[in-house]
Amino acid sequence: MRRRTFLLASLLLSTPVRAAAASVAYPPVRPGAGLVFPRDHGAHPAFRNEWWYVTGALDTPIADTGFQLTFFRSRPGTAEDLRSPLAASQILFAHAALTIPGDRLRHAERAARANLGASFSSADCDVSIGAWRIFRQADGPGELLRLQMQSPQFSYDFTLTPSQPLLLQGDGGYSRKGHSAQLASYYVSWPQLVVSGSLLHDGHRHPVGGRAWFDHEWSTALLGDGAVGWDWLGINLADGGALMAFRMRDAEGRTLFAHAAWRDNAGHLRQFDPASVEFAPLRHWTSPRSGALYPVEIEVRIGDRSLRTRPLLDDQELVTSQPLSVVYWEGLVRVEGGFRGRGYLEMTGYAGKLQW
């Protein structure tokens, strides 16, 4: 569940643009669309938001190193009538982060408009900003994903080899985000990807190994009534299973909507309705930067099991500046209890109300 694009888009848009956005006819998200791959790995530029999101945990060179690379595509509804190829009708952002245990979180970002330093394909997964890129390669017997990014502090060039089939979230990829039917997205996950490649860090190039999680989601819907943010988890379970859970929160921290999906190591997928998913904060960490109070340790009950999150580092808060400042917590956690594994926890809307 990656809804922070809404936030970025909304910040990018000021009043007159939002008025213009209202006049743009975004397609609705409907159940039963029947996703086709690799076509649906590519971009869906007619929709308002889209993201390609990869998180993972490395075992080498340093165990429990977390990484994240996300590309966002936004169609803000501006400059729609321009014939100019430079029209800012499709904007791309990218965030990258690296968490090394015992160190601080490092992150980098990029932003550009399509056709001017950024591009995306509508036929397959291939999105780039400058030399940053996520793309799918289908040569030879199998297929794989490549991640490339460079920043002054760290760079990586990873190859992700699938070990399991795609996981279509919700109803064949139609994923509900609220009680109202419009609050939904198309959502495809690809858990348990095997990571290889190299990480350049502190001037040294290291070969890496680990496991990653790929999400691709696109939608038109905005944040639901009363929601200020969300908590989300995507965990590669130690036994080979995959677990995704999220909840939408209101200003008082109450759950407005929740959902979870668990595919066990036999490939059996179980979905959980809002009544079966419960988030309970156990320990908070206060950000010295934003002052936000994040429940870094959460107990999540999913059906009849429950898990606890243990962050590898308390401070995995991201403060991005391009094109505007966005503050959220996104980091590698270990889960214990009824489920065991590693993955990413994302918490938004804790550093003040979202601008929507």
Add this chain to the structure above:
Amino acid sequence: MTTLACWLIRAQFRSRRAATLLSMLAIALGVALGYAIHLINDAALADFSRAMRAVQGDPDALIAGRDSSGGVPLASINEIASDPAVLVVAPVIETRVRVGSTPLRLIGIDVFSAAAVMPGLLPRSAAGGAGGDILAGAVYASPALLDKLSLPIGATLTLMRGDQQWSTRIAGDLPATDQNDLLLVADIAWVQEHFGPTDAVSEGRIRLAPGIDAATWRATTAQLLPDGLLLRAPEDDSARAANFSRAYRVNLNVLALVALLTGAFLVFATQLTAVAQRSTQFALLGVLGLSPSLRLLQILCEALAIGAPGALFGVSLGYMLALAFTQLVGGDLGGGYFSSSTPAIVPRIAPALAFFALGCAASLAGAIYPAFLNRSQPLAQALQAGFAQIVEAGGVRRRGWLPPVLLALTAFVLSRLPPWYELPLAAYAAIALLLVVGITSAPLLTRNLFAWCAGRRLPAAQQIALQNVAQAPLMAQVAASGLIVSFALTASMVIMVSSFRTAVDHWLDQVLPAPLYLRSKATPLPQSLLDALMQADAPFARVERTAHTSLTLDPQHPAVALIVREIERGNPAARLPITGPLLAPPADRTPVVWISEPLREIYRIEAGQWLRLPLLGRTVEGFIGGVWRDYSRQFGALVISSDDYRQLGGDFHPTDLALWPLPGRDAAAWLAPYVASHGLELADAGDIRRSSLSIFDKSFAVTYALEAAAMLIGLFGLAVTLAAGVRLRARELAMLGALGFSRRMLSHAVMLEGALIAVVGLAIGLACGIAIGAILTHVVNPQAFHWRMPLQIPWAAVVCSALSTLGAAVVASHYAARRATRLPLARILASA
């Protein structure tokens, strides 16, 4: 010892108050002018760089088309952006538009990339919005533009360029732009939508990833670029700014040095007469034990006592001058290189010290010869008879005419040398040598000329004056040297400026063949007007269209003007002031270009050669058919016929029209609606001529001030030396009085003496002036500015100024004569 030195200095200042103050003032003036010029140029240059940085940002590299009418294809921008060594490429589309009749720059930026490279261009929304307005097509105005247009933020406005229009809204301002910049910033896509170019941008400004060596990256990447694109370093732009105004700045500084040089001569005159006057005093001190080297030191100390306060005063005066000038006029000293903004004068310690030292050095240099003379005075003789001039006279006789002739030959050779570091340094050295020649030949001329005159039968008073001058050539030399230098420089400047002005005048005749001109301030002319001109009822017998654009031949040099003209390939001389041979191209379809003289000099190419032109995104070989005279585009220009340009695939969008109205038709009235609605400029040939010449005159205004200062100093020098001479010869004059000479006769004799010295000074000065004028015209101008012109000596002006200087010299010697008539004759005789 120190006490004695101080006491002597004080005594010297008291007894020679006027001369000392004048010397100080001359030094101060020279230092002040030089320092002020330095400060103003420095500030203007810094201002220029700062303004450029504000708009251009601080990229590691810039990519642009070599041809200003082209651009950088979008594909090239995206290719560079995907290079891992590149952090970000910030593209801009820059174009000139107008609002009403105000021309301004419209810069289309990409807010996503601009922040990393050119934060100075980032807009600020009035509503507190954060950049959304810009993507929706709003524009942002610099504070200066809002001021100029008297529009509030939130107002709507219509931007026009040729026939294209864009109505939009001002959503905010540009807080970080320069206070003088008239510019609008909008989203790059909206600018492209309304004003083009399609699928290209004007420039890409590149920020490299940290740790990437910019020079290496530029070198590697440049090889991969298509022909029409140029990858340059931002330093190139600053270097260019410094380069293109350097010759002008150096010339001004040389003029300031001249003022200082004249100051040094004045110190020379003062100290020499002081030595002569106090020879008895010094001889007495010498007998009492003051060693020769201390006597030498004393004179140098006295010079320093004049130079140091003068230089100090000069530095502060220069600072005030610079401050006043920039506040009142701006940063441009007349060269037209810098905008007329008000740059901040920032005095730094090193240049101030350097100019102070220069003032002291000038003063010391002036005193060296008198100091040596003082050391070598034969004491006994000086005690008895005062200053022994014979020492010098003997020296002159021995050396004769050889040294000046050798020096003149050296000067001639120097003037034939090519420029060094693109500066006419050898020519400047030749000019300095010529001045030395003038001064050293003064005593020779004086002696020979006046000895001959003195041989004639003349009334006693005149005879005495002639004898005096002829037998005391050193004093005459001192008195004349200031005049020689100042008149030589003044005459040479008058000759150079006059030659230049005559040449410009003649050139204007040739380049303005049509009675009427219409231009559109760098935007294409409206198609409606061009169509209407083709109609049969248009009131013109003939219309010639021209398009102005520019090409970058070398990133270290400013872009050259490319002028696409409707001109006959076979007969360019009908429209261009061709200066050399006209060559026919080897083949009929070869593109021919005619290059301007500056272009030939800067790029060292000649008619008949081939020029590689970065035209229309590729390299085109153009045959150089001839060279034409151009005084308006100093960085070079080339003309190509519109037929050739079209044949190469270029679009001919005229920006200028030359019009020949039909007799009896009111052309101006016919054009008026177009002029009004498109903000065009209509001028008749006479207006352009007048305004061009007025710009010319303005740009030389500062040199007139320097000449006047030099002449004044020269005249003061004459008066001071004559007065000193009178004192020195008090005994002789008293004797003459006793023999029955009336005061009137004595006064006449002194005035005649002054006039004779002035005549010698002016004659030598004139001769030197003509030689220097020729060097300025034929060597300095072509080498420094790439302007060639014939030498035209304005005899009337030169002779008039010589005569008026002579008149002033007579008046100045009247001051000395008054002293002669007021001498207490009886007492002098009694004390003898």
